[in-house]
Amino acid sequence: MKPSEQFDIHSLEQLFSIVSKSNDFSRISLEIGQTSLTVSFYPSMSDTGEIHDHLLPCLHKIDEEIQRLEELKKWLPFDEITCETVPNQIANKLQQGYVVLQLQEARNEALLINISHETMGHRTSNDTENEFSVIGPKTGFVENLSINLHLLRQQIAIPQLIFEELTIGSLSKTTIVVAYIEGLTNPEIVQTMKNRLKGVDMDIVYDSSFLEQVISDNTNTPFPLFLTTERIDRIAYVISSGQIALFTSGSPYVLAGPSTFMDFFISPEDYYLNWITGSFFRVIRLMSVFFSLFASPIYIAVLTFHYEMIPSRLLQPIMMSGLHVPFSPVIEVVFLETTIELLREAGARLPAKIGQTLGIVGGIVIGEASVQASLTSNILLIIVALSALASFTTPIFKMANTIRVLRFPLILFSALLGGLGIAIGFTLLLAHLLRLKSLDTPYMVPFFPFRKGNLSDSLIRASYQFTTNRILYLNPLRTKRYQPDTKKEDIEHDD
Amino acid sequence: MSYQASLSKTVSPYLLWFLLHKSQTGISMLNFQHAITPGAGHDAWISVLVTGLSIHVVVLLIFYILKHASKGDIISLHVQLFGKWLGSLLNGAFLLYLLMLICFQLISYSQVIQTLVFPEMKAWRIALVFLLMFVYIVRGGFRVITGITFCFVLIPSLLIVTLIFPLQYAEWRNFLPFLNHTLPEFTYSASRSVPLYMGVELLLIYFPYIRDNAKSAKWAHIGVLHTYVLYLIIACTTFAFYNQGEIKHEIWPTLSLSKIISFTFLERFDYFYIFNWVFAITPPCCIVLWGCTRILRSSTSLSAKTSLWIVVIVVFIIVAWPYNAQMMQVVEDCIRYAGSILLYGYIPLLAVCVFISNRLQIWRAERAS
Numbered sequence: 001m002k003p004s005e006q007f008d009i010h011s012l013e014q015l016f017s018i019v020s021k022s023n024d025f026s027r028i029s030l031e032i033g034q035t036s037l038t039v040s041f042y043p044s045m046s047d048t049g050e051i052h053d054h055l056l057p058c059l060h061k062i063d064e065e066i067q068r069l070e071e072l073k074k075w076l077p078f079d080e081i082t083c084e085t086v087p088n089q090i091a092n093k094l095q096q097g098y099v100v101l102q103l104q105e106a107r108n109e110a111l112l113i114n115i116s117h118e119t120m121g122h123r124t125s126n127d128t129e130n131e132f133s134v135i136g137p138k139t140g141f142v143e144n145l146s147i148n149l150h151l152l153r154q155q156i157a158i159p160q161l162i163f164e165e166l167t168i169g170s171l172s173k174t175t176i177v178v179a180y181i182e183g184l185t186n187p188e189i190v191q192t193m194k195n196r197l198k199g200v201d202m203d204i205v206y207d208s209s210f211l212e213q214v215i216s217d218n219t220n221t222p223f224p225l226f227l228t229t230e231r232i233d234r235i236a237y238v239i240s241s242g243q244i245a246l247f248t249s250g251s252p253y254v255l256a257g258p259s260t261f262m263d264f265f266i267s268p269e270d271y272y273l274n275w276i277t278g279s280f281f282r283v284i285r286l287m288s289v290f291f292s293l294f295a296s297p298i299y300i301a302v303l304t305f306h307y308e309m310i311p312s313r314l315l316q317p318i319m320m321s322g323l324h325v326p327f328s329p330v331i332e333v334v335f336l337e338t339t340i341e342l343l344r345e346a347g348a349r350l351p352a353k354i355g356q357t358l359g360i361v362g363g364i365v366i367g368e369a370s371v372q373a374s375l376t377s378n379i380l381l382i383i384v385a386l387s388a389l390a391s392f393t394t395p396i397f398k399m400a401n402t403i404r405v406l407r408f409p410l411i412l413f414s415a416l417l418g419g420l421g422i423a424i425g426f427t428l429l430l431a432h433l434l435r436l437k438s439l440d441t442p443y444m445v446p447f448f449p450f451r452k453g454n455l456s457d458s459l460i461r462a463s464y465q466f467t468t469n470r471i472l473y474l475n476p477l478r479t480k481r482y483q484p485d486t487k488k489e490d491i492e493h494d495d
Numbered sequence: 496m497s498y499q500a501s502l503s504k505t506v507s508p509y510l511l512w513f514l515l516h517k518s519q520t521g522i523s524m525l526n527f528q529h530a531i532t533p534g535a536g537h538d539a540w541i542s543v544l545v546t547g548l549s550i551h552v553v554v555l556l557i558f559y560i561l562k563h564a565s566k567g568d569i570i571s572l573h574v575q576l577f578g579k580w581l582g583s584l585l586n587g588a589f590l591l592y593l594l595m596l597i598c599f600q601l602i603s604y605s606q607v608i609q610t611l612v613f614p615e616m617k618a619w620r621i622a623l624v625f626l627l628m629f630v631y632i633v634r635g636g637f638r639v640i641t642g643i644t645f646c647f648v649l650i651p652s653l654l655i656v657t658l659i660f661p662l663q664y665a666e667w668r669n670f671l672p673f674l675n676h677t678l679p680e681f682t683y684s685a686s687r688s689v690p691l692y693m694g695v696e697l698l699l700i701y702f703p704y705i706r707d708n709a710k711s712a713k714w715a716h717i718g719v720l721h722t723y724v725l726y727l728i729i730a731c732t733t734f735a736f737y738n739q740g741e742i743k744h745e746i747w748p749t750l751s752l753s754k755i756i757s758f759t760f761l762e763r764f765d766y767f768y769i770f771n772w773v774f775a776i777t778p779p780c781c782i783v784l785w786g787c788t789r790i791l792r793s794s795t796s797l798s799a800k801t802s803l804w805i806v807v808i809v810v811f812i813i814v815a816w817p818y819n820a821q822m823m824q825v826v827e828d829c830i831r832y833a834g835s836i837l838l839y840g841y842i843p844l845l846a847v848c849v850f851i852s853n854r855l856q857i858w859r860a861e862r863a864s
Contacts, residue, residue: 308762
């Protein structure tokens, strides 16, 4: 496949003739002794205060003859100064906010000084906005890459934590960082990830989610194949268990892979609570997934085809609530489910203050009024509202969306074939999940292929004594996380 | 040393347990009690057990045969032993047998659906939905089929717990007097319980896809054990719940057992049983379809996709035909005879052929040296 056309710079003359067309480019000429020195930079990208307070005064102070650019280095109080001759490199650095110094004699050479203004235009608050937890740290990643790397290094403080940089995007030149632990993460996985990234050819990388779709193993699936998170503790956990994290400059969301289906239903809070409550909430979350997927299909199947399944005492309330409804259960369900999706979508697009009003209008007014107007039955309203609520318990937003979308094909199946349709829909769903792979590792691990060593932290979160294994399927170079039997000498045992 | 497919396509040896168990337990589990009682009556469970034990021998023979196949499966073995023409002919016969198996599962299940749930629904609609689903699963490859098999052993196993409800009304004296039937009666029941164990011969095809397959015999025997223990549980529950006169009138005793179960929020639990059998028949059908595709692919130049669609269309045409009770009886008898001949006639014969050809080779080698 032919790669897309690149915007290459072939010589420095070409570079400066292009950039000087842009109004936010600035060029200053200085006389130093016999020679003249040009200072080129983008005021919009560089720290102009720094340039005027430190760089220019330093250059004026120079009182000896300068023959070569290298000699300038000792006069300048900056730590990142490099000499560069490759036009493309110089162009890239200039765009990042470096200041380019050139001597009149040596036009093909440039001295690059890092005075870029990295934090300019970024938000300063780094609270987690979408993945909230009551217990645990509240800080999340932000749009700035170096802050994100700093935050992660605070959590994993060993030199083996490796950040490998790549640049993707012919227009955006976005920096992508692959993070893993040397001597722990399986090198094959790192290699697979790097190969995938090398194959990417895009113009602008807007967000890590964009990248996720490009590098994912299967694009024809509603399921997210990489974990997307803004939580630092989550990424630290993921890396420590043998997975890789992928930072994208300009995105507060960090990708992690290879991910499994269960990863998306795990909340960091499970680990902050003790194992009994943590497991309980995890089971509740998994049950709510099933409820959310199958509640309305079962309602349709039972009321359309298998009403014998309803006991006679329950039949009366169900029949009474649906007595005046002129529609078949299928139309009723589709109508209500679509309404809920409308509310959710409108709520997501509206500013937070109006969103509140919308909740009241949508939830109370529409729901109440549609029952009053005999358009839906009360019981269905309860079921649909509950299953919408249940779908929001999934901690990762992308997976929650997937579950809501999957409800519609299941509704279709149950409307056509009743209980048989639900069974077939479930089988197809399972087959689809079994076919999926994330970075060449199966999605349904540890259930299939079955891995006993990781079961203690899947459907339930067992006590820390039993969750000592890293993700065994990924073949990490060190499989044990920690030694579980810490001696608690002060505890007296009654024998 | 037995042949093994490339590592990325194989599955772990312990999965042979689930593959073997699940390829045996399909649609026959619904009505075998009805079929076996005319012989040994309340003692028929012994026939089920004995037939199950005999399957261990069949598994041993299959392992012996496959150890000497150049590509580890029956397709290559036929060509290797009997030459290209006769071998291909035998492969064709095996393909026909597999087609019979899958058609039987689908026809029987669509009869259950038509009788108990959707009297109006035509067989072709049920067949179409099922076959499209099978195509999706089989296109995923052997690993996906194995995954489905694994999950669908575990999920329906949860239903065993519900047998507690009929067991509350169990009449254990139904089993007395113990062993008061003659040998021909036991033999009749045993011959009727052969369809319960059919599916073990699929091992002849998927064997190369098991990792370390030469050492995996343990798991195959566990799978067989699992199968007849399950049948014994169901058979004994049925015999304890129904007396012999009642079983004659129950077409699907396993399903009617579940009619006793009801909860305050659920009146008819038997629907769960009926729809659960989607999970029960999917894995054997998928393994069979996959096997058919393998045979077609290796004996002709068709691609995997084309051969799968050819098989599916053939199956669809057979299954979409409306069958009545007499025709079903004929189909059942055909399947039973074919299965019995294969398990107890052809596989031992094949083992003898392999033995002779081995001896010949050794003898030739000795004479050459």
